[in-house]
Amino acid sequence: MKKYITLLLSFGLIMSTYAQVNEKSDPEATKILDKLKKKYDSFLSMEAEFTLELKLSGQDTEIQNGKIIQSGDMYYLNLDDQEIYNNGTHIWVHLKSNKEVQLSDADFEDEGQIMSPKDILRIYESNEYIYAITDVRTEKGTKLTDIEFKPLDRDSEYIKMRISISKKDNMMKNITIFARDGSRYTLNLGDIASNKTYDDKIFAFDKAAYPKVHVEDLRLD
Numbered sequence: 001m002k003k004y005i006t007l008l009l010s011f012g013l014i015m016s017t018y019a020q021v022n023e024k025s026d027p028e029a030t031k032i033l034d035k036l037k038k039k040y041d042s043f044l045s046m047e048a049e050f051t052l053e054l055k056l057s058g059q060d061t062e063i064q065n066g067k068i069i070q071s072g073d074m075y076y077l078n079l080d081d082q083e084i085y086n087n088g089t090h091i092w093v094h095l096k097s098n099k100e101v102q103l104s105d106a107d108f109e110d111e112g113q114i115m116s117p118k119d120i121l122r123i124y125e126s127n128e129y130i131y132a133i134t135d136v137r138t139e140k141g142t143k144l145t146d147i148e149f150k151p152l153d154r155d156s157e158y159i160k161m162r163i164s165i166s167k168k169d170n171m172m173k174n175i176t177i178f179a180r181d182g183s184r185y186t187l188n189l190g191d192i193a194s195n196k197t198y199d200d201k202i203f204a205f206d207k208a209a210y211p212k213v214h215v216e217d218l219r220l221d
Contacts, residue, residue, distance in 0.1 A: 026132035029147045032165060033131075039170055043194040045071040050189050052079070057182035074203040085205045092205035094213070101205055104218040128152055134162070143167045157181075 040046075047069045054062040066079040077084040083094040086106055093102040128151065135146040144164040151158070160178035165171070176186045207215060 025130050026147075029131050029133045032133070032145060032147065032170075036165060036170055036172070043192075045069070045194065045196055045198060047193040047196060048190055050187055053184075053186040053188070055184040055186075057179075069198060069202065071198050071203070074200065076203050083205075085203055087200065087203040090204070090219070092215075094205060094210075099210075099213045101207075101210075101213055101215045102218055103205075103215055105220060136167075139164075139173075142173065144173060 047067070049065070049067045052064045052066055054064070056062070064080045066077065068078075069076045073086075073088045075084075075086050081096055083092075083096070085092040085094070089106055091104050091106050093104075094100075095102070129149045130152065131147055131149040133145060134148045135144075137144055137146065143166070145167055147163050147165065149161045149163075157180050158177055159180050162176045163172055164174045166173050171192060172189055174186060174188045176184060178184055205215075207213070
């Protein structure tokens, strides 16, 4: 599960057919992404609720509800089965049903690292993916522009990613990733509250609030 949370919130951008090196991205899609990135970059903090749909090959669809708060490099992620805290120095992964917390350094092999919606938009500038507008459609009364991505890496385990952007408010509404094994992961984002002020304490696990939870210290020092 942790792998797929990381995947969906860091959104490794990909698409349905493999790219050739000489292919170019859609300039109209670039204009939309540039505008979107500028908007998200203006946010000092963000808070949003979401649903995460996991359609694993050969298994029933799993749906989790979640919430993410990010302020600078710090974040708090709450899902049905776990919480992740990152205060910029340490990461705490609270496995609720196991009554266990795994504590590690924030930069330890990037394990558990997530990225907010605004961080996604740094990826499209990396020149490792190619993208294009594939559809303009209406969903639940909202007009959406779909932009799909594919990797230049032929060995990617993921074959496709789609970002749907609202034309009305220029915000991301959902992200779907298609894996080579037939699995599909969809993140549906709610409204984003931006530029709120948060106490740094919410980005660190409070052991006193969970006296029966075991903390496994995985830090290097």
